[in-house]
Amino acid sequence: MSYPEYMRESMELVEKTRDTRLAKEYPRMTLDEREKVLIHFHPDYKEGTKRPLKIGPNKGDLMPHEVVDILEAHPLVKPEDIDLSDIYYDVDVLIIGSGGAGLSTALLAMEHGIEREKILLVTKLRLGDSNSKMSQGGIQAADGPDDSPVIHFLDIMGGGHFTNDPDLVEILVKDAPDVIRWHEELGVIYDKNPDGSMVLDSGGDTSRRRMHSCKDYTGLEILRVLMDEFRNREIPFAEFTSAVELIMDDKGAVAGSVLYNMETGEYYVARAKATVLATGGYGRLHIQGFETTNHYGATGDGIALAYHVGAKMRDLDATQYHPTGAAYPEQVVGLLCTEKLRTYGAQPVNKDGDLFVHPLEPRDVESAAFIRECYGRDKGVTTPTGMRGVWLDTPLIEIKQGEGTIERRFAAMLRQFNRFGIDIRKEPILVFPTLHYQNGGAAINVRCETSVPGLFAAGEVSGGVQGKNRLMGNSQLELYVFGRRASRYAAEYAKKASLGKLTLDHILRYEHWLEEAGVETDRRAPILLPEYRGERVLTHRIRLF
Amino acid sequence: MGPNDSTVTIYVMGKRYEVPADLAIMKAMEYVGYQFVRGCGCRAAFCGACATLYRKKGSYKLQVALACQKIVEDGMYIATIPFAPSDKRIYELDKIRPSQNILLEYYPEIARCLSCNTCTKACPQDLQVMDYVQAALRGDLKEVATLSFDCIACGLCAVRCPAEIVPYDVAQLARRLYAKYLAQTSEHLVKRLGELKEGRFDEEIQRLKGLSREDLTKIYEKREIRV
Numbered sequence: 001m002s003y004p005e006y007m008r009e010s011m012e013l014v015e016k017t018r019d020t021r022l023a024k025e026y027p028r029m030t031l032d033e034r035e036k037v038l039i040h041f042h043p044d045y046k047e048g049t050k051r052p053l054k055i056g057p058n059k060g061d062l063m064p065h066e067v068v069d070i071l072e073a074h075p076l077v078k079p080e081d082i083d084l085s086d087i088y089y090d091v092d093v094l095i096i097g098s099g100g101a102g103l104s105t106a107l108l109a110m111e112h113g114i115e116r117e118k119i120l121l122v123t124k125l126r127l128g129d130s131n132s133k134m135s136q137g138g139i140q141a142a143d144g145p146d147d148s149p150v151i152h153f154l155d156i157m158g159g160g161h162f163t164n165d166p167d168l169v170e171i172l173v174k175d176a177p178d179v180i181r182w183h184e185e186l187g188v189i190y191d192k193n194p195d196g197s198m199v200l201d202s203g204g205d206t207s208r209r210r211m212h213s214c215k216d217y218t219g220l221e222i223l224r225v226l227m228d229e230f231r232n233r234e235i236p237f238a239e240f241t242s243a244v245e246l247i248m249d250d251k252g253a254v255a256g257s258v259l260y261n262m263e264t265g266e267y268y269v270a271r272a273k274a275t276v277l278a279t280g281g282y283g284r285l286h287i288q289g290f291e292t293t294n295h296y297g298a299t300g301d302g303i304a305l306a307y308h309v310g311a312k313m314r315d316l317d318a319t320q321y322h323p324t325g326a327a328y329p330e331q332v333v334g335l336l337c338t339e340k341l342r343t344y345g346a347q348p349v350n351k352d353g354d355l356f357v358h359p360l361e362p363r364d365v366e367s368a369a370f371i372r373e374c375y376g377r378d379k380g381v382t383t384p385t386g387m388r389g390v391w392l393d394t395p396l397i398e399i400k401q402g403e404g405t406i407e408r409r410f411a412a413m414l415r416q417f418n419r420f421g422i423d424i425r426k427e428p429i430l431v432f433p434t435l436h437y438q439n440g441g442a443a444i445n446v447r448c449e450t451s452v453p454g455l456f457a458a459g460e461v462s463g464g465v466q467g468k469n470r471l472m473g474n475s476q477l478e479l480y481v482f483g484r485r486a487s488r489y490a491a492e493y494a495k496k497a498s499l500g501k502l503t504l505d506h507i508l509r510y511e512h513w514l515e516e517a518g519v520e521t522d523r524r525a526p527i528l529l530p531e532y533r534g535e536r537v538l539t540h541r542i543r544l545f
Numbered sequence: 546m547g548p549n550d551s552t553v554t555i556y557v558m559g560k561r562y563e564v565p566a567d568l569a570i571m572k573a574m575e576y577v578g579y580q581f582v583r584g585c586g587c588r589a590a591f592c593g594a595c596a597t598l599y600r601k602k603g604s605y606k607l608q609v610a611l612a613c614q615k616i617v618e619d620g621m622y623i624a625t626i627p628f629a630p631s632d633k634r635i636y637e638l639d640k641i642r643p644s645q646n647i648l649l650e651y652y653p654e655i656a657r658c659l660s661c662n663t664c665t666k667a668c669p670q671d672l673q674v675m676d677y678v679q680a681a682l683r684g685d686l687k688e689v690a691t692l693s694f695d696c697i698a699c700g701l702c703a704v705r706c707p708a709e710i711v712p713y714d715v716a717q718l719a720r721r722l723y724a725k726y727l728a729q730t731s732e733h734l735v736k737r738l739g740e741l742k743e744g745r746f747d748e749e750i751q752r753l754k755g756l757s758r759e760d761l762t763k764i765y766e767k768r769e770i771r772v
Contacts, residue, residue, distance in 0.1 A: 031766060125586065126594060134591045143737040146771060150749045157753075158765035166754045174746065177737045187638060187721025189690060189728065196729025202772035209772055217695060220591055224698065225724075228717050232635050240582065262582045295592075296585050331569050331616060335589045360772075411695050415670065416590060419614055529580060537578035 002421040003328070007430075010381050013353030014391050014428050021347055022399065026358045034365045041376060042368040043433075044318055049288050054517035055510075056307055057451070063316045066285040070304050072514065073523035077245040077258050079504035084247065087271050091120045091236075092494040093487075094256055094272035096243045096302070098123035099130025100219070100476065101459030102278035103226040104483025105490065106235050112491035120270060121230075121237040122259055124279075124297050124528065128227045131280055131295045131460065132479055135219030136338035136412060137203065138211035140473035141176035144200050147208040149173040156474060159205050159362045160467025163315065167446050168465045172474065175481040180212055182480070188225045189214055191409075201343045203472030204323075205362040211473045216338050216412045219476060241268070242528055243301070245507065246275065246309050246455070249500035253454035254309055256502070262528070271502065273494035274454055276486050277302045281438030281460035284530040287319050290435040291334025301526035302461035306442045309506050312451040315440025318468035323348070323366040325434020327389030329420045334434040337413060339363075339472045341392060344409065345400035349391040349428070350379035356390075364469045367433035374432065381430060389430040398425050437475060439466050448486035454497065456490045458482040553619040570612040570623060571595055584627035588613045593699030596626045596669070609701045611669045629700025631711040636718065643722040645684030652715045655681050657708035664702035664712055670695050674702050674712050681715050686727060689719035 003011065029037070039045050050062045053071055063071070092114050095102050098121055106121045123129065142152035152173040157164055180198075184190065191199035191213050200209040214221035230237075240262040247269065249255040256272040279302030283294025292298070303313060324337040342348070342359040348366075350356050350373050357369035373390050374380030380388035394413075397405055406414055406425045417424050441463035448456045459479045466474060514521075531538075553566045557574055564573040571585060586594030595612035602620030612625060634651045641647060649655060655678055664674035673692050680688035693716035703711040740746070753761060 028770075031762070125582070129586050129592060129594065134587045134589060143731070143734045145733050145736075149741070149746045150753065151768070153750055153753060154761075154765055154768055157761060158768075162758050162761060170750050170754065174741060174750075177734055177741060180734060181738060184724060184728070187724040189694070189720055189724040192729060192731065196731055197733055198731045206772070207768050207770045215694065217591070220697065221694075221720075224717060225721060228633075228721065229638070231633055232637065234635065293589070295587050296581070330567060331614075332589075412591070415695075529582070531580070532572070532575040533578050533580055534576040541578075 003427070004384055007381060010351045011428065013351070014349050014393055017349070017353035018393065018396065021349070021355050022396065024355060026355050028358045029361060029365060034361070037368045037372055038364060041372040042364055043288050043290070043321055046288070050317065054519060055513040057310055057312045061313070061317065064287045064319060066287050067282065067300065067316055069523055070285065070300055070525040070527060071307050072519045073304070073521060073525035074514065075245055075308055075507045075510055076524050076526060077504070077507065079507050082258055082267065082269065082504060084269055084502040084504065086269055088268035089120050089270040091270065092118035092273045093490050094270055094275045095119070095121040095278060096257065096276065097130070097278035097280060098127050098237070099278060099280055099459060100132035100223060100226065100479030101483035101486070102276070103128070103223070103230055104480050105276050105278060105458060105487040106230060107226065107233065108484050108487035109491055110233065112488050114491050114494065116233070116235060119235050120272070121235060122241045122243060122270070123237065123239055124242040124262065124301070125240060127230070127237060127239055128223050129295060129297055130223070131283070131298055132476070133219045133223040134293070134295060134336070135476050136216040136336060137340040138201065138213035138218050138473045139476035140203070140206070140210050141180045141212055141477065142173060142208065142210050143177045143180065143198065144208060144210055147210050149176070151208055152176065152210065155206050156471060159471040160469050162467070164467030165464035168444070171446055171485070172465055172478060172481050176477055179477060179480040183222060183225070186225050186229055188222050191215065201340060202360065203339055203343060204360045204366060205471055211340070211343070213340070216340065216410045222476070243305060244526065245504065246305050247271070247502050247504060248309060248506050250503055251500040253497070253499070254452055255454060255499045271499065273497040273499060274456060274490040276490050277306060277442065277455065277457040277461050278459050278483065279461045283435050283438070287435055290321065291325060292435040293322055293325060293334065293336040294435070296530065299527050299530055300438070301528060302457070303441055304525040306450060306455065306457065308510050309452050309455065311455060312443045313440065314443040314463040315468050316463070318439040319435065320363060320437035320439050320470055321367040321433040322436035323363060323370050323433050324392055324431040326429065327387055327432040328383045328430040330383070330385050331420065332416065333387065335416070336434070336436070337392060337429060337431055338410070341394055341397065341410065341413065344397045344405065346392050346394045346396055349393050351381045352379060362469055362471060370431070370433055383430065387432065389432040391428040392431045393428045394424040395426055395428065437470055439463070439468055439470055447489040448482055449489065454493065456486045458486040553617055555617050556622045558624055559622065564617055566617065568617055570597055570610065570615050570617055573617045574612070584612065584625040590614050591697060593697035594627060596629070596699040596701045597623060598626060599623045609667050609669050611699065614669070626700060626704060629703045631703060631714055633714045634718070638721055638725060641722070643686050643726045647722065648681045648684065648715055648719060651718060654708065654710050655715055658682065658710060659708055661707060663705050663707065667701045667705040669699060669701060670697060672696060677716060678710060678712050681719060686719045686723045689716055690723040693720065
């Protein structure tokens with residue numbers, strides 16, 4: 001397939017300027033310059049894309065329409081359809097989600113004194129299906145000789161524009177090296193130098209090399225080890241089983257969940273002393289119509305469930321767009337091209353072959369600069385489907401780091417584009433920002449407690465760790481740091497909790513909030529699956545049996 | 546081709562549909578009305594949820610693909626294989642050692658390998674699957690780890706293997722043993738863990754936490770970037 005003929009002229013300019021760009025260091029932006037490009041070009045700042053939420057504890061907060069749409073929606077479950085006296089699962093700790101955070105919580109629960117049979121992990125699709133598994137670039141931990149958790153702390157706070165919860169960031173940076181140790185003891189193969197030291201790389205806006213990786217399959221390698229260990233320990237779990245509503249008790253605590261078999265439609269009541277949300281983010285809501293790097297199941301279910309019981313949210317106004325989503329060919333549009341390509345020397349280049357931004361600004365700034373180049377300065381390349389993008393000059397990696405580097409470090413990327421006849425060792429790739437990460441979520445404290453007793457959260461569904469902008473490699477880290485903590489504190493809580501009478505009255509309260517606010521809609525949430533069926537089918541479907 | 550150049554005819558589990566020619570199998574199935582619960586995961590070739598078999602009209606060849614990556618072709622008969630049963634063995638990694646016959650001990654069926662190379666031909670990641678099964682037989686854990694590293698456990702090698710081996714389960718054990726017992730220790734990690742245990746960085750982080758946003762910003766702007 002390769003590139004269409006009309007792009008050749010621009011590609012030749014990229015090739016022609018390669019040698020002169022090779023030695024060129026584009027200056028980093030000052031904080032003022034960063035702010036300017038963000039305000040004018042970052043999607044978060046675009047007029048008309050958000051509205052204030054009308055209900056609940058975050059009433060008045062501005063959020064993207066797509067997020068407000070799932071919060072200002074009727075709960076999927078009707079209380080009268082559920083028999084709460086028919087308890088199918090009765091456990092101490094219920095974990096919802098099986099990505100990095102959920103698996104970590106489950107793996108440690110026994111060590112924190114919860115009996116195996118009193119743990120239940122449920123997951124909407126297959127075990128391990130998650131964004132966690134798709135992480136390419138790596139995981140941060142300040143274990144390098146010239147690095148320290150203090151510098152890591154400073155990088156994260158600055159990258160998040162100082163909006164992060166400093167207590168959560170402190171825990172993140174101090175626990176990071178121990179997460180790497182834990183992974184290695186479980187059998188994760190990290191990239192190492194011949195002397196046994198870790199291969200450490202930089203990322204956007206990090207001031208030291210602290211990215212640990214497993215080629216560009218970092219998430220896959222970590223997750224499959226955790227999954228294998230999870231199966232070895234024979235912890236009870238249910239796949240293709242969604243949490244469709246939380247259950248509360250009459251003392252105001254979360255006390256489990258209504259579960260739903262995605263294949264048969266059967267529901268189950270799970271009573272739990274402590275419930276941990278590890279449901280991931282909302283990329284599949286396609287905020288502002290953006291393509292996404294996210295897993296099929298990333299439909300923001302967790303924030304909808306948590307909001308139904310009145311949990312406080314934070315930073316949901318800020319969405320992360322990864323600068324380098326694929327823009328060509330059409331079949332891979334929106335998929336992730338890891339930031340590490342830039343770490344290893346690939347430069348963002350416009351249609352004239354000019355380098356126009358430092359390759360490693362914070363993600364939001366880098367994305368805004370790409371959008372400015374395409375739409376503010378008209379220096380992008382237009383694809384056959386009308387999308388614009390800029391070049392990411394990947395052949396520079398082989399020149400700067402030596403031949404064979406791409407095959408060794410970027411096997412997934414090389415394979416991805418080879419399938420469409422593009423050899424990223426010889427040709428640049430076309431990229432444009434893509435929806436990548438839910439920066440905010442359910443507010444948590446250092447014990448992973450949400451604002452509602454009995455409900456804990458860890459990973460992308462939670463808010464506060466990353467503030468309004470996350471840096472590369474800190475989400476992988478967050479999963480294990482806070483997944484493990486959630487386990488400890490949920491176990492502690494469960495041992496002391498005594499549940500009252502189960503109730504779904506919060507659904508009625510939610511309906512009341514909607515009515516009071518004048519929200520008239522047929523939307524229902526959580527949505528569980530994104531809708532990608534063809535128009536003909538959707539307009540001609542009837543339900544006969 | 547279909548009614549015009551921009552469509553092709555495909556057969557989803559034998560049923561005929563016309564679909565746009567540039568769609569991947571997964572999107573083509575959605576286009577005709579499937580909403581996936583099984584057989585769809587990351588949609589980016591990292592998770593192995595969408596293993597697919599197909600044959601083309603006029604060909605005896607049974608071919609493999611990931612539905613999220615393979616573009617439809619005219620006359621394709623498609624069957625998705627969203628689940629491959631496997632009897633993954635249970636072990637305590639702390640209690641076993643990377644001995645030469647450890648893989649054979651847990652997965653004795655690898656001795657049934659016929660060296661037919663069907664697994665390698667069935668791999669949508671183009672891995673040398675048979676080579677790593679052979680390395681597993683020899684007890685070469687490092688070789689198994691290296692050759693199997695890009696495996697997404699889609700299940701296609703396992704459903705095609707005439708010796709009924711599940712190669713990726715064997716490889717998972719090999720990789721974990723390699724990482725835990727054979728990979729070199731990173732001294733800088735051990736050192737940092739010791740420093741953290743002593744609380745070496747606590748005071749400095751507390752100091753940063755106590756600063757006003759303005760003062761923290763100043764320190765941030767002046768920080769040295771050493772990459």
